[in-house]
Amino acid sequence: MFTVQMIPEAQRRIAPYVLETPLLRLPALDEALGCRVYVKLESMQTTGAFKLRGAMNRALSLTPEELSRGLVTASSGNHGKGVAYAARMLGTTAVIVMPWTAPAIKVEAVRALGAEVVQCDVTERFARAEQIRAERGATLIPPYNDLFVMAGQGTIGLEIARQQPDLDAVVIPVSGGGLLSGVSTALRAEAPHMKICGAEPAALPRYTASLAAGEPVSVESKPTLADALVTQRPGDLCFPVVRQNADRIVDVEDDFTLRGMKVLLTEGKLLAEPSSCIGMGAVLQGALRFRPEEKVCFLISGGSVGLEQLRLLDTV
């Protein structure tokens, strides 16, 4: 059972290892997005993404004996980096299972943190991590479907509520739902007036499909430029929290996500990975609409992007 009390507990636990990231007002984006634009910059988090928060909170909940047998996870990259960093900080080992489709920059970043990388097909990654867990007695740190991970991500919500309490809405990228369930729980408690919106890739509409079905269902694995948002099925622990808290979940085409990335870079002067820009994509697509006077914070979830990927922006 996920409770709001787990989030301030997580905040105290992980504080020595994570940054309170900046929340900025970006008037340069108001015209393009049709509202008063704010950004919460987890792209500037240590390891380059919010994922460190959840991974660190889970790792810090282990006994010394558990920790000594190492950590293992399956991850499209940023969570893997978070687990690798947590292992290094806490003096243990990490194995990171990554899909072949993960960008080279993310694979290299994990190896640079001293972790072992095992690559496989995207659909096999959880089975492979489970196999490594069983063989080595390591602790599996799930990317989203875990109460400690959800609570760790939720610490972003506490920061948002304190940094900009007068926001009207927060827009959050969605994959398995760890980020959205954690942040929405914190915001419902600390800032219940804020509208909470989730944005997922149209290629993998696992939340809109599951909300329509009333329970978690799987969608087909399809490619998306939002390579950090490739989960096929909502987390069982995340789904009921998201269903209760989210005002809107919308599906966003890659082209609009890329346009969001372009406007954030060219007008906002901020670099973020495509997945992080899906909320801005949702507005550019017309899937989310705000009034000009509404204060809307876009959660920029990570910044793991190679300069060569910026060529993609010439296409939109």
Next chain:
Amino acid sequence: MFTVQMIPEAQRRIAPYVLETPLLRLPALDEALGCRVYVKLESMQTTGAFKLRGAMNRALSLTPEELSRGLVTASSGNHGKGVAYAARMLGTTAVIVMPWTAPAIKVEAVRALGAEVVQCDVTERFARAEQIRAERGATLIPPYNDLFVMAGQGTIGLEIARQQPDLDAVVIPVSGGGLLSGVSTALRAEAPHMKICGAEPAALPRYTASLAAGEPVSVESKPTLADALVTQRPGDLCFPVVRQNADRIVDVEDDFTLRGMKVLLTEGKLLAEPSSCIGMGAVLQGALRFRPEEKVCFLISGGSVGLEQLRLLDTV
């Protein structure tokens, strides 16, 4: 005579038209730059650069009759944008004289603000602006050598001193010296413990040459990637202020400036134009050195850069 009192006056005058820009702590850059890194983001200023502050302060000092005859200036781009924006805000016209070498993005930006653009050789730009002033009775707004312009740029110093009073040093890009003279005057008054460093392109070392000579001297016009820092001679009004206030002025090779731009983008997740990154270039070149515990703020002066210019970063 430039006095520190002109700066809070400028702040009150321009406040309705300019943003207080963010000053961020960027731990991700500490390793590369060998100190505790902060950035003051004038790249996020309205019109994309600090230049709006000085131009707006000068324009707001005019009588209605003077204002009605229009504004004119010579500028490598960002100052022109500032003057064009000031003219539009105050309901008058602007003519902007720009060198042929100015990036297309800057020329287009000025035209988009409704100003008339006249292009010429970089060495002829001041004479051409003067000619237009005489012909039309317009007011010439100098890019740096003007007390109102210096005071407007100085408002950044007031913001820095308030936003992060415990800084050990501030590093400032230098061309004619308007920014450095204004900001250093504010900081000497509000935060006299801060070390003040200026960085200019090695191709146009007008300040190191002039400081050595004890008076403003001209250097040869040479190309530099720092296209906003192409002034050949310090401003007569700026020079004595810079000489009195600056602890160090260093000359930086373009390659190091580009490396600064690359580290700011890839590690810091912030896009800035090459000229803005010359302070980081100075540290990467070894021309400026700080101790690891020193808190150093790099003034990021503008963000006018086209995506096609990012290809330059592949070369360093």
